[in-house]
Structures are given as C-alpha cells and as structure tokens.
Amino acid sequence: MTENLTQTFTEIFGPSATPIRHFHAPGRINIIGEHIDYNGGYVLPCATIMGTYALIRQNNTSTTRFASTNFVEKGITEIPLADVTYNPIHDWANYPMGVLHYMQQDGHKIAGFDVLFSGNIPNGAGLSSSASLEVAMATALNELFGLGYAMIDLVKLAQRAENLFCGVNCGIMDQFAVGMGRKDFAIYLHCDTLEYRYIPMSLGAYKIVIMNTNKRRQLSESKYNERRAECEQALALLRKKHNITQLTDLAPDDFTNAAHLITDETIHRRARHVIHENHRVQQAVTALETGDIAAVGALLTQSHNSLRDDYEVSCRELDVIVAAALGHPACIGARMMGAGFGGCAIAFVEESGVEGFMQTISNEYTKTIGYAPGMYAQESGDGAREL
Ligand code: GLA
Numbered sequence: 001m002t003e004n005l006t007q008t009f010t011e012i013f014g015p016s017a018t019p020i021r022h023f024h025a026p027g028r029i030n031i032i033g034e035h036i037d038y039n040g041g042y043v044l045p046c047a048t049i050m051g052t053y054a055l056i057r058q059n060n061t062s063t064t065r066f067a068s069t070n071f072v073e074k075g076i077t078e079i080p081l082a083d084v085t086y087n088p089i090h091d092w093a094n095y096p097m098g099v100l101h102y103m104q105q106d107g108h109k110i111a112g113f114d115v116l117f118s119g120n121i122p123n124g125a126g127l128s129s130s131a132s133l134e135v136a137m138a139t140a141l142n143e144l145f146g147l148g149y150a151m152i153d154l155v156k157l158a159q160r161a162e163n164l165f166c167g168v169n170c171g172i173m174d175q176f177a178v179g180m181g182r183k184d185f186a187i188y189l190h191c192d193t194l195e196y197r198y199i200p201m202s203l204g205a206y207k208i209v210i211m212n213t214n215k216r217r218q219l220s221e222s223k224y225n226e227r228r229a230e231c232e233q234a235l236a237l238l239r240k241k242h243n244i245t246q247l248t249d250l251a252p253d254d255f256t257n258a259a260h261l262i263t264d265e266t267i268h269r270r271a272r273h274v275i276h277e278n279h280r281v282q283q284a285v286t287a288l289e290t291g292d293i294a295a296v297g298a299l300l301t302q303s304h305n306s307l308r309d310d311y312e313v314s315c316r317e318l319d320v321i322v323a324a325a326l327g328h329p330a331c332i333g334a335r336m337m338g339a340g341f342g343g344c345a346i347a348f349v350e351e352s353g354v355e356g357f358m359q360t361i362s363n364e365y366t367k368t369i370g371y372a373p374g375m376y377a378q379e380s381g382d383g384a385r386e387l
Contacts, residue, residue: 047181297333
C-alpha cells in the first residue's frame with residue numbers, strides 16, 4: 001500500500017533527495033455511549049483497522065502543499081505558511097490546515113512541507129474520517145518537526161481544529177479514539193475528566209460487523225447542534241434542584257426522582273436518553289469484563305431504541321438495517337452508531353454466521369431501501385503512529 005503511495009507522492013510533488021515519512025491514523029467505531037461525549041459522560045469507542053495514510057516531506061519553501069488520493073479532482077492545495085486561514089474553497093484540506101494553524105498558534109515554527117493523504121474509511125459514514133485526517137496530520141507534523149506534543153495533546157488540538165477552524169461542534173470521542181486506540185482493546189473514556197482505561201475486546205464467539213447504510217448523514221450537523229442545545233436546557237432545569245455540572249452526573253434513579261423539573265416532553269426524552277445511555281456504557285464495561293457478551297448485545301439494542309425514540313437521531317435507513325440485523329439468528333444486538341441521520345450501524349454477530357449475516361442483511365436492505373449497504377467485519381486497530 002505505502003509503496004504505491006510513495007510513487008504517487010513523487011508523481012504529484014516531484015522527486016527530491018529528502019526522505020518521505022509515512023504515518024497512519026485509524027477511524028473509530030463506538031461500541032456504546034452515543035451523544036454522550038459532549039455531555040461529559042462515558043463512551044466506549046475503539047480504533048478501526050481502516051484509516052488514513054499520510055506521506056510527508058519537507059519542501060524547503062514557505063508554502064505547504066496538500067493532496068489526497070480520495071479527492072484527485074481537487075488537485076494540489078497550496079497554502080502559504082504565513083496565511084493558514086479557513087476557506088471553503090479548500091474543501092477537505094481545511095481539516096489538516098486547522099491542525100497546522102493551531103500548531104502555529106502554539107508558537108511552533110513549521111517549515112514548508114508536502115503531504116499526501118490516502119484513506120480507506122468511507123466518507124460521511126460516521127466512522128470519523130475527518131478525525132482520522134486531523135490526527136494523521138497532527139502526528140505527522142509532530143514527528144517531522146520534533147514538536148514534542150504528547151498524543152493526548154494532539155488529540156485535543158485536533159478537536160480544537162475541527163471545532164474552531166472548521167466550525168464543526170463535535171465532542172472529544174472521535175479524536176481520542178483515533179489517537180489513543182490500541183489493537184484488541186476498546187477505550188472506556190470519561191469525556192469530562194479524560195480519564196480512561198483500556199478494556200480487552202474479548203468477544204468470545206462474536207464479531208463486530210459494521211453496516212453502512214450508504215445514506216450520507218444529511219441534517220446531521222444542524223440536528224447535532226439542536227440536540228446539544230436541548231441537553232443544555234435539560235441541564236439548566238435540573239440544576240435548579242441538583243448540584244450537578246453535567247447531565248451524566250445523574251444516575252437513572254436520580255433522574256426518575258427529578259423528572260418533574262422538566263415539563264417539556266421532548267427535553268425530558270433527550271435527558272432520559274443521555275442519562276440511561278451513560279449508565280448502559282458502565283453496564284457494558286462490566287459485561288465485557290465478565291465475558292457476558294450477550295448482555296453487551298442487549299445493551300446495544302436498548303441504545304438503538306433510545307436513540308431512535310428518545311433522542312430521535314435515527315432515520316429510516318438505520319432503523320431498517322438494525323431491524324434486519326436483529327431479525328437474523330446470528331445477531332445478538334445492533335444499533336446505529338455516531339451522530340445519526342445516516343451513516344453506519346454496528347452489530348454483534350456470531351462468528352460462524354458472519355458471512356451469511358452480511359449476505360442476508362445486504363439483500364433485505366437492498367430490497368427495502370433500493371440500494372445496497374456496505375458490510376465490513378471489523379477488528380479493533382492501533383491509534384495514530386509512524387509506520
Ligand atoms: C459525532 C461527533 C462525536 C460524538 C458522536 C455522537 O461522531 O463527532 O463527538 O458526539 O457524533 O456520539
């Protein structure tokens with residue numbers, strides 16, 4: 001893979017005696033804990049095998065040149081290092097530019113460089129291709145220029161770039177999983193304190209299957225911001241009687257007792273999702289650690305129902321694919337994953353039945369929706385690193 005990319009790099013940017021360095025950052029899947037990160041609670045993501053390659057070389061100029069095999073039609077984006085500012089014209093390149101911008105703002109002198117990205121994470125599918133691109137850029141610049149950031153600081157910088165440079169109001173989960181992921185482990189992360197623990201992904205006889213609805217996540221940004229605002233409203237109401245800083249500070253029982261403080265039925269449901277989902281993550285970790293994979297599966301399905309009915313971030317395509325999965329005898333649990341309104345769902349499937357499962361769900365989905373889904377049996381992978 002990287003040999004071909006080296007050739008492509010040289011074709012695009014020309015030959016040079018300066019060595020090219022190779023980096024990789026994964027995407028992320030989230031086992032459970034959806035719409036929790038910006039509410040300061042627990043999530044359980046892991047890094048994927050799929051990811052983004054970044055090939056990079058200093059170019060002895062005062063400009064940086066970005067190219068991607070995923071956006072060949074966009075050609076080379078050339079940016080003077082003295083003026084790294086967001087511009088919609090730069091399209092995908094704004095993500096790595098944001099990282100560069102915040103490194104400069106931290107006071108680092110970064111010299112000219114050429115970088116080629118190449119990713120195999122389906123775009124807009126909720127597998128964090130943008131976090132992967134940002135963290136790949138951050139890791140590559142950190143190493144190339146010896147900037148001395150720890151990975152956790154690159155993770156935070158990448159989130160800042162996405163929030164403030166690109167104007168996407170995401171939480172910390174994606175960049176964290178992409179930067180800190182470890183093969184064969186999930187990360188049990190508390191999104192407020194950033195305390196975390198690696199949980200072995202010992203799934204016994206089960207495999208993770210990612211089901212891509214191939215419906216691009218429309219609406220997701222405006223609805224995402226709307227949900228965040230609704231959570232803030234719920235928090236403000238609950239704080240009238242409870243000394244809490246986050247919705248996730250309440251356990252489900254406390255919430256039942258406090259529910260009368262929220263009279264708006266919609267806001268009540270939003271809070272109910274967050275508080276119960278946060279609790280499900282803790283239950284899922286216990287179940288994983290005791291080898292009760294069937295219990296994890298059941299929690300996944302509860303999570304889907306809550307995201308669909310209480311948080312209302314699912315859509316027909318996600319509901320169809322999850323229902324088809326749950327109707328298959330090899331599947332012990334499934335749910336939509338990520339922001340919602342399209343993108344992917346995750347299922348736990350008996351290993352011996354994976355092939356049949358993927359075929360059957362694919363056929364059923366295609367028959368109902370009119371186009372085919374993508375199906376990937378996934379393992380967890382390593383976080384961002386130099387190859
Ligand atoms: C998107 C965001 C994450 C997280 C999820 C929902 O993936 O980027 O920060 O909020 O949605 O759990």
